[in-house]
Amino acid sequence: MPESTAVRRVPVSVAEPYDVLVGTDLLRRLPELVPNPQVALICDENVAAALGAGLTELFSRNSRAFEMLIVEPGEASKDVSRWAALLEHLAAQAYGRDCAVIGLGGGVMTDLAGFVAATYLRGVDYYSVPTSLLGMVDAGVGGKTGLNLQAGKNLVGAFWQPRTVIVDVDSLRTLPQRQFQLGAVEFFKHALIGLPEQLELLGSRAFSRDADSELLAGWLRDNIAVKARIVAADERESGVRAYLNYGHTLGHALEGASGHRLEHGEAVAYGILFAALLGRLRGLADVTPLAMQLLRYVQPAPLGPVALPELLPFMARDKKNRRGVQRFVLLRQPGEPVIVADITAAEIEAAWLELRRLVEGLDWEASN
Amino acid sequence: MPESTAVRRVPVSVAEPYDVLVGTDLLRRLPELVPNPQVALICDENVAAALGAGLTELFSRNSRAFEMLIVEPGEASKDVSRWAALLEHLAAQAYGRDCAVIGLGGGVMTDLAGFVAATYLRGVDYYSVPTSLLGMVDAGVGGKTGLNLQAGKNLVGAFWQPRTVIVDVDSLRTLPQRQFQLGAVEFFKHALIGLPEQLELLGSRAFSRDADSELLAGWLRDNIAVKARIVAADERESGVRAYLNYGHTLGHALEGASGHRLEHGEAVAYGILFAALLGRLRGLADVTPLAMQLLRYVQPAPLGPVALPELLPFMARDKKNRRGVQRFVLLRQPGEPVIVADITAAEIEAAWLELRRLVEGLDWEASN
Numbered sequence: 001m002p003e004s005t006a007v008r009r010v011p012v013s014v015a016e017p018y019d020v021l022v023g024t025d026l027l028r029r030l031p032e033l034v035p036n037p038q039v040a041l042i043c044d045e046n047v048a049a050a051l052g053a054g055l056t057e058l059f060s061r062n063s064r065a066f067e068m069l070i071v072e073p074g075e076a077s078k079d080v081s082r083w084a085a086l087l088e089h090l091a092a093q094a095y096g097r098d099c100a101v102i103g104l105g106g107g108v109m110t111d112l113a114g115f116v117a118a119t120y121l122r123g124v125d126y127y128s129v130p131t132s133l134l135g136m137v138d139a140g141v142g143g144k145t146g147l148n149l150q151a152g153k154n155l156v157g158a159f160w161q162p163r164t165v166i167v168d169v170d171s172l173r174t175l176p177q178r179q180f181q182l183g184a185v186e187f188f189k190h191a192l193i194g195l196p197e198q199l200e201l202l203g204s205r206a207f208s209r210d211a212d213s214e215l216l217a218g219w220l221r222d223n224i225a226v227k228a229r230i231v232a233a234d235e236r237e238s239g240v241r242a243y244l245n246y247g248h249t250l251g252h253a254l255e256g257a258s259g260h261r262l263e264h265g266e267a268v269a270y271g272i273l274f275a276a277l278l279g280r281l282r283g284l285a286d287v288t289p290l291a292m293q294l295l296r297y298v299q300p301a302p303l304g305p306v307a308l309p310e311l312l313p314f315m316a317r318d319k320k321n322r323r324g325v326q327r328f329v330l331l332r333q334p335g336e337p338v339i340v341a342d343i344t345a346a347e348i349e350a351a352w353l354e355l356r357r358l359v360e361g362l363d364w365e366a367s368n
Numbered sequence: 369m370p371e372s373t374a375v376r377r378v379p380v381s382v383a384e385p386y387d388v389l390v391g392t393d394l395l396r397r398l399p400e401l402v403p404n405p406q407v408a409l410i411c412d413e414n415v416a417a418a419l420g421a422g423l424t425e426l427f428s429r430n431s432r433a434f435e436m437l438i439v440e441p442g443e444a445s446k447d448v449s450r451w452a453a454l455l456e457h458l459a460a461q462a463y464g465r466d467c468a469v470i471g472l473g474g475g476v477m478t479d480l481a482g483f484v485a486a487t488y489l490r491g492v493d494y495y496s497v498p499t500s501l502l503g504m505v506d507a508g509v510g511g512k513t514g515l516n517l518q519a520g521k522n523l524v525g526a527f528w529q530p531r532t533v534i535v536d537v538d539s540l541r542t543l544p545q546r547q548f549q550l551g552a553v554e555f556f557k558h559a560l561i562g563l564p565e566q567l568e569l570l571g572s573r574a575f576s577r578d579a580d581s582e583l584l585a586g587w588l589r590d591n592i593a594v595k596a597r598i599v600a601a602d603e604r605e606s607g608v609r610a611y612l613n614y615g616h617t618l619g620h621a622l623e624g625a626s627g628h629r630l631e632h633g634e635a636v637a638y639g640i641l642f643a644a645l646l647g648r649l650r651g652l653a654d655v656t657p658l659a660m661q662l663l664r665y666v667q668p669a670p671l672g673p674v675a676l677p678e679l680l681p682f683m684a685r686d687k688k689n690r691r692g693v694q695r696f697v698l699l700r701q702p703g704e705p706v707i708v709a710d711i712t713a714a715e716i717e718a719a720w721l722e723l724r725r726l727v728e729g730l731d732w733e734a735s736n
Contacts, residue, residue, distance in 0.1 A: 015383065080452045084517075091519030097687065119487075122514060122525040123604070146490060149452075151459030157490040158526055236491075319465065 008221040012141065013232040014161055020141055020228065022221045024213045026168035027129070030055065031062040033166060034127050036100035038065045040090060042113035043104040044073035047131065050174065051104070067093070071112070078112050078148045080156070086116050100125040100163070106132040106179075107139035111157070114145030118160030128162040131171035133183025133209075134265070137190060137223050140165050142231045142244075159236055167224070169216045172209040180209045181298055182265030185247075187223055188294050189272060192287065193246050194226035196334035202293050242320050243337040246329045247272035253314035257306050266300030273358065275330055277351040278343060285333035288358075295362055303359060308352045315348075376589040380509065381600040382529055388509055388596065390589045392581045394536035395497070398423065399430040401534060402495050404468035406433045408458060410481035411472040412441035415499065418542065419472070435461070439480070446480050446516045448524070454484050468493040468531070474500040474547075475507035479525070482513030486528030496530040499539035501551025501577075502633070505558060505591050508533050510599045510612075527604055535592070537584045540577040548577040549666055550633030553615075555591055556662050557640060560655065561611050562594035564702035570661050610688050611705040614697040615640035621682035625674050634668030641726065643698055645719040646711060653701035656726075663730055671727060676720045683716075 007023035026033070039059065043051075048070045059066030069086055071077040090099070101124060103113025110128050117126030130140030146157025172180065184207060191198035198219065201207040207219065227244060234241040251271030254262055262270075269291075276291040320327040320339075327341045375391035389401070407427065411419075416438045427434030437454055439445040458467070469492060471481025478496050485494035498508030514525025540548065552575065559566035566587065569575040575587065595612060602609040619639030622630050630638075637659075644659040688695040688707075695709045 080448065084448045087524055088517050088519055091517050091523045094685070119524050119526055121523060122512065122527055144490065149456055149459050151456055155459045155489060156455055156487050158487055159490055317462070 006217075008217055010221055010225045010228050012161070012165075012228040014143065014235045016161055018162055018164055020165040020167060020221075020224050022167040022169065022217050022224065024168065024170050024217065026166050027051065027055070027170070028058065030102070030129075030166070031059050031064055031066075033164060034100050034102060036098055036125055038095050038099035039102060040067050040069055040095065040099065041102040041104055042069045042071065042086065042116065043109055044071055044077065046073050047105045047109070071109075073108075075108055075148065075153075078108050078146070078153075080147055080149075083112065083115060083119075083147055086112075087120055090116070090120050095120070095124070097121050097124060100127055102127045102129055104129040104131065106130070106135050110135055110140050111144070111146050111154075114143075114160055114162070115147055115157055118145050118158040123160065126160060126162045128165045130165070130167060132175055133172060133180050134186055135183075136167045136172075136220055137183065137227065138186040140167070141224055141227050143235065161235075167220060169213055169220060172216065175209055177209065182263050185265040185269045185272070185294065185298055188297075189244075189246055189268065190223045190226040192272070192290065192331060192334055193243050193329075193337045194229070194335055195222060198223060199290055199334060202290065202297060205297070237319075242327070242339055243329055245320055246331070246337060247275050249315055249318050249320065249326075249328055250274040250311065252318065253311040254303070254306065256314040257310045258304065261304075262301060265298060269295050269298045269300050270303065270355065270359070274351055274355050275328060277354050278328060278340075278347060279330040281347050281351060282330065282340070284330055284338075287331055287334060290334070292358065295359065300362075303356070308349060311352075312348075374585075376585055378589055378593045378596050380529070380533075380596040382511065382603045384529055386530055386532055388533040388535060388589075388592050390535040390537065390585050390592065392536065392538050392585065394534050395419065395423070395539070396426065398470070398497075398534070399427050399432055399434075401532060402468050402470060404466055404493055406463050406467040407470060408435050408437055408463065408467065409470040409472055410437045410439065410454065410484065411477055412439055412445065414441050415473045415477070439477075441476075443476055443516065443521075446476050446514070446521075448515055448517075451480065451483060451487075451515055454480075455488055458484070458488050463488070463492075465489050465492060468495055470495045470497055472497040472499065473503070474498070475503050478503055478508050479512070479514050479522075482511075482528055482530070483515055483525055486513050486526040491528065494528060494530045496533045498533070498535060500543055501540060501548050502554055503551075504535045504540075504588055505551065505595065506554040508535070509592055509595050511603065529603075535588060537581055537588060540584065543577055545577065550631050553633040553637050553640075553662065553666055556665075557612075557614055557636065558591050558594040560640070560658065560699060560702055561614050561697075561705045562597070562703055563590060566591060567658055567702060570658065570665060573665070605687075610695070610707055611697055613688055614699070614705060615643050617683055617686050617688065617694075617696055618642040618679065620686065621679040622671070622674065624682040625678045626672065629672075630669060633666060637663050637666045637668050638671065638723065638727070642719055642723050643696060645722050646696060646708075646715060647698040649715050649719060650698065650708070652698055652706075655699050655702060658702070660726065663727065671724070676717060679720075680716075 007021050010020040012018050052068055101117035103110040114126055117124050128140045130136045143159045143161040145160050146154045149155040247268045251268035254267040273291040276288040280286045325341050328343050329337050330340050332338050375389050378388040380386050469481055469485035471478040482494050485492050496508045498504045511527045511529040513528050514522045517523040615636045619636035622635040641659040644656040648654045693709050696711050697705050698708050700706050
């Protein structure tokens with residue numbers, strides 16, 4: 001009975017406020033949720049193959065001007081020439097200022113489609129429809145859009161808030177289990193920094209793509225609300241938004257140093273353990289047991305032979321740093337993040353060695 | 369005595385307010401006005417040849433990290449690949465979020481540099497330093513940035529407000545007289561929609577690049593304040609900002625239909641006469657004598673054989689239109705613009721024929 005199912009609403013109170021709608025069977029309601037006279041939906045070939053015919057039929061049944069713009073799957077589509085080609089297409093088809101761009105898919109699609117919407121005619125309506133868990137709890141919400149450069153990832157972009165974020169939990173059913181696990185890292189990161197109640201899901205393993213729809217929708221609504229609250233307090237990432245970066249200082253460094261051999265979720269899971277160890281060294285609440293639980297849940301690829309001196313230059317370039325001072329997000333206790341700017345080189349080394357020691361056991365577990 | 373010369377300040381009260389500074393000898397004060405630790409200045413080869421050595425010396429005397437990024441002059445630089453190359457350069461040189469991008473030059477440079485600043489790392493500080501009269505009164509102020517696509521001009525972009533707009537009237541001295549005349553069209557457009565007192569400058573011909581610096585700076589300050597007021601009331605161009613489009617409905621159509629053989633200022637001067645004639649047909653104040661004075665001041669290239677049916681499709685695509693209804697900005701009287709949405713095809717034709725008749729005399733004048 002999809003019609004009777006409650007749609008959960010998470011308001012995001014930025015300068016131009018919008019809602020995150022969380023529910024089931026929401027894709028079928030896209031023509032109603034996106035009322036613009038012209039609609040361009042950007043997605044990758046896989047999503048198009050799975051959902052394209054149905055969506056086209058839905059919009060045409062509602063006599064709506066609708067077009068799917070299909071790009072190759074994967075990070076390579078987040079580039080300048082793909083973006084420019086999409087803009088040329090919109091212009092050639094005379095899309096007007098009142099058109100809508102929908103981004104349907106994972107983080108790559110919502111980043112790309114969002115930047116198209118942010119820059120076409122100096123900005124048109126954008127609707128974010130994340131289909132991966134990572135997109136639902138992270139990339140799809142918060143207004144970050146962007147492309148990669150040759151020099152690095154996400155170096156081009158704009159803050160452009162969507163009109164609505166549409167989270168259809170049914171999309172999770174077809175997500176590979178591994179993608180769900182990796183996305184869960186950001187889910188539990190939100191729990192750690194702002195919703196400790198949800199940490200019990202980590203122990204129970206109830207949190208899975210096969211969980212009951214209503215349960216999933218409720219968990220996601222509450223979890224997304226953590227990010228919504230932080231984004232509303234700091235739309236352009238100058239203050240508390242750094243909390244969302246919990247675990248990402250070492251995480252990004254591991255991604256960079258491994259040439260992105262480690263997945264983002266894997267690297268951040270290691271990074272959360274690193275932050276937990278730094279916190280323990282500082283005498284803050286000891287959240288390393290939770291971080292270890294998360295690592296076991298995620299089962300990341302082994303760290304490999306990476307050494308601290310390779311990681312330090314990446315950490316030195318971290319966006320949280322100010323005037324050359326390294327800044328870490330730590331937890332005073334679960335749900336209480338704090339920014340710490342005086343971590344010493346000795347503390348970093350001690351935490352790194354302890355992390356190495358702890359995860360060697362994990363590597364062993366995984367290989368058995 | 370440059371130090372004792374008053375710098376005039378026009379506050380622009382948008383969401384993140386900024387000032388337009390108008391004065392003399394301001395370029396020499398750039399290192400002080402742009403306090404960021406890393407500064408990239410984007411300009412064209414001509415500006416670099418004239419000012420590059422001096423500016424580099426100024427910043428180096430202040431021990432400041434400063435770099436000039438030089439592009440070819442002309443509209444062709446407002447394209448995607450030029451923009452991407454500039455971003456790759458900033459990234460490769462590890463410009464941080466606290467860097468500044470300065471756009472120095474005419475409208476092409478401020479549009480390009482502004483879009484670089486709007487999109488690098490999702491937005492860094494932008495300083496607009498227009499050197500042409502058009503840039504000073506129009507393109508340099510208001511937060512519009514952008515690039516051209518193959519499909520058309522200014523189809524990509526963002527609204528990105530500068531930190532400060534720096535208007536050094538000394539830059540006008542080296543501007544070709546013709547460029548000054550063309551820029552004066554937007555100056556007098558501002559006078560028509562919001563500062564009728566300045567219309568007497570049209571008769572006196574006192575308004576020239578060789579006028580006294582203090583006079584020029586005062587006139588520019590008052591004139592820029594007209595645009596600042598309108599932009600502050602409508603940062604994202606959804607309402608009264610349409611007033612700034614006075615004369616541009618026919619103007620843009622003439623540019624388009626002529627394949628940009630007519631300069632923007634020439635086309636808008638014709639467009640202002642067209643709007644004046646529509647207003648007279650509607651029984652509003654008759655500003656056609658002022659419009660004719662402006663045409664004589666600008667001495668535009670002849671209209672040539674263009675016919676109304678060629679212009680109508682361009683007018684139909686005008687950005688002021690809503691739901692297919694053509695909207696014109698007319699003047700109830702000088703200083704009192706009004707948006708009119710019910711102009712008939714018959715009125716458009718009558719105004720066009722009258723314009724043709726009036727400017728035939730001008731063509732004749734110019735050829736004598």
